[in-house]
Amino acid sequence: MSFKVQGWCPGALKPMQSGDGLVVRIRPRLARLSVEQGQGIAQAALRHGNGLIEVTARANVQLRGVTGQNHAALLADLDRLGLLDASEAEERHRNVVFTPFWAPQDGTTALGQALYAALASGPDLPGKFGFALDTGASPVLSATSADIRLERAPDGGLVLRADGAAGGQRVTAETAVAQALRMAEWFVSSGGVSGGRGRMAAHLSRVSLPFATDATPAPALPQPRPGLIEQGALVALEFGILRAETFAELAERPLRITPWRMVLVEGATAIARAPGLIGDPDDPRLRVRACTGAPGCPQGQQKTRALARSLAAAVPEGRVLHVSGCAKGCAHPGRADLTLAAGAKGFGLIRQGRAMDLPERILRVTDLTPELLSKAF
Ligand code: SF4
Structure with missing residues (x-):
């Protein structure tokens, strides 16, 4: 691999x-x-x-x-x-993901502009280090990659939380950005960056966080599905x-x-x-993830998306099939119910794992039929 x-x-x-x-x-x-x-x-x-x-x-x-x-x-x-x-x-540091469900009066856009301004002169953070402004009515970005999260509290206030910590500290609209920057500065000064890389959750497995963690964000909503919303x-x-x-x-x-x-x-x-x-929340294509694969990605070992499309209908409701062009697993870095990771000879079959995990067997592309896949789940 x-x-x-x-x-x-x-x-x-x-x-x-x-x-x-x-x-x-x-x-x-x-x-x-x-x-x-x-x-x-x-x-x-x-x-x-x-x-x-x-x-x-x-x-x-x-x-x-x-x-x-x-x-x-x-x-x-x-x-x-x-x-x-x-x-x-500036482009590299402006790494902020927003809840798409913000409302004009909930303060999210003002916080975003203030955070952009602060990051322009903030610490030199790794390229993948990012912030989540999850400040709509309820958090929705808990499963989205970010290192410092600003989330809505159950009473409508704000909680600033380091990724990997169960809770965070209470902040206000006036103090949130300055506190987020303090947390980012601590990450750098406490050795969170190595060779230009580093993520908060991995850092917290080695170092204690010197900020309060007793405030709990509101329960996160499940990942939304396509359809008409407010x-x-x-x-x-x-x-x-x-x-x-x-x-x-x-x-x-x-x-x-x-x-x-x-x-x-x-x-x-x-x-x-x-x-x-x-637009249909029950469309089986929502159950498959597939990266660019070969030939669009130079690391791709096999074609991915046509295969994923052909297998989508065999994926049971509520389960995820990840078809990856190589062991890197860009389209779904976490675990999937079933992963097909491409190699030179075909696809490695991995259950409840990631594309980089050891496959239980290698399947040729011609073996990968919907019938075989439904049995594999
Ligand atoms: S998983 Fe591999 S083939 Fe797919 S986009 Fe990433 S590097 Fe390319």
Whole structure:
């Protein structure tokens, strides 16, 4: 088993090379795109990339297939749309995921702007270190990757919690950002960073947290499913990716980008229908995860998404099948009920584990039928 750990996330100013060209990640401020920005991203994907747009597990948007030659023109377009940071460092530090269910009066957007401003001159944090502003009516981001979380308390107040700690400290809208920065500074000064990498939960397994942990956030809601909700329409994207033309259709209204490979179409009263969009909460494709795989990813050992699509209907309700292009497991870093991890000779079958775990057997692609899969669950 071998794969390359990058240890950093791509940005717009610092894209990542992949098998299908540069991956350019855009971090929309407050995870929201105005109509002009959404339409502009769709046009930019067609003009400068391969016409595919991905929504990531950190609620970012990325264009694929951008050539080195087109990168400068793409940056100029993003700058015109207000989607470009002033420097690579600012872009890297603006690593904040938002609840998409914020309301105008709940303070989330003001906290987000204040946190952005503070991070611009804050400590030098690892590329994957991030913040979650989970300050809607109830927390919804507990399963989303983040290192410092600001969450709603049962009484409507705010709790600042280090990832990996069961509880946190009470803060107010006035003190939250300063306290979050203090926690980030402690993480760095207490040795949380090694070789430019480091995550809070792993650090807390070695070092005691010098902040209060007696405040408990409100119970987290389960991960939302597609459908109509108070703020608009939640639409899932098959494997988190869609054509720019479809993205443009969704972006006829402002979009909130979620970390669940869904977008919230603000104010929509109907679910858009187009290839690659999922509006039915019982659609079996919601039970499968699959990364780019071969040939789009240079580390991919096999094709993934066509296989995942062909097997989706065999995945029982409430279970998850992860089809991974290699042992790295980008599409689902945690455990899945069943994982098929690609290798040179086929796919390793792993139950209740991760793509990097030892498979119980290797299956050829031609063996992987829906019948075999239903027996494996
Ligand atoms: S898991 Fe998939 S996307 Fe990640 S490195 Fe492997 S093949 Fe590439």
